[in-house]
Amino acid sequence: MVQRNTDVTAQVHGSHDSAACTMLEVLDRVSGKWAIGILLATAHGPVRFMELERTVKGISRRMLTLTLRNLERDGLLVRTVYPTVPPKVEYTATDIALELYESLTSLTSWAGRHRAAIAAARDAYDRSAE
Amino acid sequence: MVQRNTDVTAQVHGSHDSAACTMLEVLDRVSGKWAIGILLATAHGPVRFMELERTVKGISRRMLTLTLRNLERDGLLVRTVYPTVPPKVEYTATDIALELYESLTSLTSWAGRHRAAIAAARDAYDRSAE
DNA sequence: CTGTATCCTCCGGGATACTG
DNA sequence: CAGTATCCCGGAGGATACAG
Numbered sequence: 001m002v003q004r005n006t007d008v009t010a011q012v013h014g015s016h017d018s019a020a021c022t023m024l025e026v027l028d029r030v031s032g033k034w035a036i037g038i039l040l041a042t043a044h045g046p047v048r049f050m051e052l053e054r055t056v057k058g059i060s061r062r063m064l065t066l067t068l069r070n071l072e073r074d075g076l077l078v079r080t081v082y083p084t085v086p087p088k089v090e091y092t093a094t095d096i097a098l099e100l101y102e103s104l105t106s107l108t109s110w111a112g113r114h115r116a117a118i119a120a121a122r123d124a125y126d127r128s129a130e
Numbered sequence: 131m132v133q134r135n136t137d138v139t140a141q142v143h144g145s146h147d148s149a150a151c152t153m154l155e156v157l158d159r160v161s162g163k164w165a166i167g168i169l170l171a172t173a174h175g176p177v178r179f180m181e182l183e184r185t186v187k188g189i190s191r192r193m194l195t196l197t198l199r200n201l202e203r204d205g206l207l208v209r210t211v212y213p214t215v216p217p218k219v220e221y222t223a224t225d226i227a228l229e230l231y232e233s234l235t236s237l238t239s240w241a242g243r244h245r246a247a248i249a250a251a252r253d254a255y256d257r258s259a260e
Numbered sequence: 261c262t263g264t265a266t267c268c269t270c271c272g273g274g275a276t277a278c279t280g
Numbered sequence: 281c282a283g284t285a286t287c288c289c290g291g292a293g294g295a296t297a298c299a300g
Contacts, residue, residue: 022237025245027160063274073251073252075251085281110233114226114229118226122203179263271292274290276286278286
């Protein structure tokens with residue numbers, strides 16, 4: 001992360017804009033390199049730890065655990081342990097997480113509409129500066 | 131950002147989920163500690179450099195410049211220089227940026243609906259772990 | 261007023277090895 | 281299988297000084 005700071009809210013508290021405040025609450029929840037990937041992977045039913053490790057390509061075991069813990073802490077995921085041997089653990093998206101996923105589609109639509117324009121703007125900018 | 135990585139897209143290309151891909155394009159655009167604050171500050175008309183420095187509380191001159199450059203590069207802001215002395219520079223949100231702002235409201239609505247639940251989940255989680 | 265140039269700190273996140 | 285424990289590095293971002 002985003003070297004994602006964790007105090008993003010401060011600035012907006014400062015600017016006294018409540019819309020910005022809530023907006024950044026979301027970002028704090030969704031930021032980090034892996035949160036969204038995991039949210040998506042769990043969007044269609046319970047998933048086991050190993051499945052996530054395979055599905056979310058490139059993630060390390062450490063970051064998988066850490067991100068899962070954070071999502072669980074925020075109530076976006078539920079962790080279910082089956083006391084068998086070998087152990088089996090499932091992660092299930094909560095309703096809140098599913099709603100979040102819905103809301104994110106508004107952003108994907110924005111990206112879809114403007115991705116070409118943005119790429120063009122970027123190219124133009126980069127070319128004008130050599 | 132967040133230590134916001136810049137290669138978030140890779141993971142989702144990996145998982146072959148186009149929704150995730152576009153989703154992360156947006157996050158890359160909006161992530162970082164200051165992008166949203168600046169976007170909001172420019173949402174209601176052209177703003178000068180100094181105004182931004184005052185409005186976006188806590189931002190350093192360096193990060194203000196860097197974030198402005200990135201937003202300009204992506205075509206979200208237009209930079210207008212008035213060759214006066216002392217110099218005057220205005221930053222204006224483009225239509226694309228304004229549309230983005232609209233889309234973000236879906237997320238603020240989500241945060242508004244669930245902020246209490248999330249805070250509660252977090253408290254419960256933290257208490258259960260001492 | 262609007263920046264640029266440097267230096268430095270902090271922490272997200274990868275690699276690797278170990279455990280119940 | 282599902283984690284923890286360490287060590288380490290790169291880069292986001294703050295502080296400060298200088299410049300057109």
